[in-house]
Amino acid sequence: ATPPTFHGAPLPPGPTSSWFGGHLPTLYPWLTYADWRQKYGDVIYIYSLGNPIVILNSAKAAHDLLEERSASYSSRPRRPMTRELMGWDWLFSSMPYDSTWRRHRALFQKHFHTRASPRYQPIQIKETHTLLRNLAETPENFWHHVRRSSAAVVMMISYGHQVKDQGDEYVTIADQALTGLAAAGTFGTYLVDYLPILKYVPAWMPGASFRRVADHFRKPTREMVELPFAMVREQLASGTATPSLAANEIEEWHRTGGNPSDISVIKNVSAISFAAGADTTVSAILAFFLAMTVHPEIQREAQLQIDSVTGGHRLPLFSDRQSLPLIDSLVWECLRWNPVTPLGLPHLTTQDDVYEGRWIPKGTTVLPNIWSILHDDSVYPSPLTFDPHRFDDEEENQKQAINDLPGPAFGFGRRVCPGRYLAIDSIWITIASVLAVYDIKKTVDDNGETIEPDIEFTSSFLSRPKPFQNSIKPRSEAALRLIIQSKEEGL
């Protein structure tokens, strides 16, 4: 049969696939798609179980389509498994491009735009100092401590809630819910995402294990959005609420005579920071710990730069940023080296379109290959090497058309990550503070042999280093004093 065309434009090239045959790779799909770039190019088409899918392998294609043509590239594919069966319909990151999404996004932006985010710096400083103290006590639990701090920042911003060190009720519920989301996160893990009709299959039917998985996660997914919000409403009623996104918006809602449908927007927006903001930030910070473990020379240089500004007498502050260019470069390189979301979030087209002579049908799922974009060796020479110095000389870089800042790490167009200013601040203050007072080194085993950590990352929707060991010790007696004193500073 002749292949379909649109006004004479054929579909983009890609691996041949029949209606049933187009299988998406399941392990590190971004690496397979990056390989396909050699064979098929920057824009690749694959048809999988009734769904047209386009993969964008270059910054140019992602920019031209997701940004320049964002009016028709900004929806999201229907995700029956997570949204309809697991109960994630409150998550505006997966809402279609419509007025409901717009209301959610506008309220979110009001609290996290570039000038609003610095309001949260005192919270970020306080939680980073708690991280420093926790690292002094049980450095081997650094994963847990990093996660705790990230969760604490977003819970304080959203609900004015100070999380407990262990067993916090709301964090536990959110973690249960997020386990389900992570399992179903990569597009196409569950057949029901391709064939929505399957959602009507009863849970007891053989082969319907996805229904049982979904039922299991429904409760925490609902509670994650309901329970902390109910807590804030009770605190407002009893006059004990502290300022927070939820508390401020609920009060405003009462003052302005509250349209009932607005309260669910406030509730949903309050909850999304944890879902979208806790684990993403953690992944980037863990990449930093891994990079420092294997690159003592870069670590040393960053420490000396910090010492030259603080004199070793105090912990870094956001106001030191201008004087600490290497910390900015470290933040960028962590985001580039192992992008937190290697395939971003899928976009969906709402119009037929022709790009460079190729037809991109209406209803196509578009996957930006952020990993491939940030490992393009014509833009980032030696892309697998962790090298923050690649960002040093912006002017020279521009002349040579290399080493763009890795903005694509945060996605594209009208759907670009609206939490990126907060995220960058969190990563920045964590890196600066940890390096100010700690040495991160490889561990040594009982025979005195150095243990080389594997530089490996998970293949999940949110990618992070695989578990690794290191030694995290205060740099000196003076550094230890700064760590202990950070509690009294009462920021």
Ligand code: HEM
């Ligand atoms: C290192 C940290 C982070 C990374 C790498 C990251 C990356 C991303 C990416 C790639 C997208 C999809 C953009 C697109 O569709 O093209 C996204 C969306 C989103 N992010 Fe982030 N993010 C991070 C942190 C955060 C934080 C801290 C928050 C909240 C406080 C947040 C809130 C959101 C929301 C609400 C969306 C959905 C936007 C929409 O669909 O309209 N993110 N993020």
